[in-house]
């Protein structure tokens with residue numbers, strides 16, 4: 001069992017800089033959990049406390065139900081994969097893979113069998129006799145993965161493992177890592193993963209669940225779908241999804257949302273609860289949920305980004321930037337028009353509290369979850 005539990009976990013650097021503010025999180029055995037958030041939100045600090053590379057200043061970390069605060073990293077049943085691969089430059093791939101097992105005193109035939117197995121899984125057999133400097137970035141990252149895998153740890157910890165790779169390689173390594181996780185699980189090997197990234201695409205495509213962090217606090221923990229469809233607050237709404245959700249300042253009047261001098265109807269999920277909602281609010285609508293229409297919010301088209309079968313329309317709505325994703329054919333049909341009308345799909349409108357940032361259009365049952 002390699003469940004990981006964080007209990008009121010805190011980190012204070014140098015007695016004064018509070019980096020982690022008492023977080024609680026349960027990661028199930030075999031779960032792929034992603035920590036995501038902007039630079040400095042304390043993703044790495046949290047991961048390093050799980051790894052035992054950073055002293056815990058408050059609360060506790062449990063792995064497989066056992067408190068590990070005072071256990072050395074080598075005793076925690078974890079393996080870590082870093083951004084810079086951390087391969088030994090003077091050792092061939094074979095030696096890099098064998099290293100941890102040699103230190104642990106394993107016998108030669110056992111080590112050789114383990115290398116063969118890992119090399120097969122990661123398709124690095126032809127690379128075994130090369131030195132790290134003779135590898136491409138993607139190959140080096142696979143060897144680094146192999147070095148973690150060979151230890152058969154209960155928990156894999158990844159700290160931005162793909163950030164040194166180019167976009168194409170990153171995309172293929174994403175798939176490779178998630179496939180590997182699935183395969184290990186299918187083979188009955190415990191393989192809980194905690195994966196740190198600042199890239200929301202990586203988080204959305206890889207995680208069973210995602211823990212969104214900001215300034216040392218957890219903003220929301222949920223599946224990718226739940227985060228996308230029901231962001232708990234303005235921070236998550238703005239961070240998850242591409243292009244970013246439009247967040248428009250305005251006020252609620254009757255069943256409408258008023259932006260500058262224009263109004264747009266709010267859907268029933270919001271209007272059913274009008275009496276609970278603040279008058280001053282922020283309307284959230286994803287660019288994918290804004291359609292071109294004959295009437296609706298009048299905006300001035302400022303730019304169009306052609307993305308293949310979609311076009312990202314950038315417009316000015318009452319002095320506020322707004323983005324809509326429309327089909328290429330719809331864009332063509334606009335001709336040279338500068339003035340466009342955008343219609344938010346009412347069922348996809350979110351309303352956020354302007355002061356606290358909470359999503360007040362979520363049903364209370366979701367907020368409690």
Ligand SMILES: Nc1ncnc2c1ncn2[C@@H]1O[C@H](COP(=O)(O)OP(=O)(O)OP(=O)(O)O)[C@@H](O)[C@H]1O
Nearest residue numbers: 013014017019038039040041042043044045046198
């Ligand atoms: N050794 C240290 N001493 C003092 N403060 C530190 C130390 N390491 C990190 N911090 C601070 O703790 C906070 C969290 O840093 P951390 O590196 O965990 O963030 P992160 O989310 O992983 O960021 P990044 O994506 O840039 O790596 C930051 O404010 C950082 O400046």
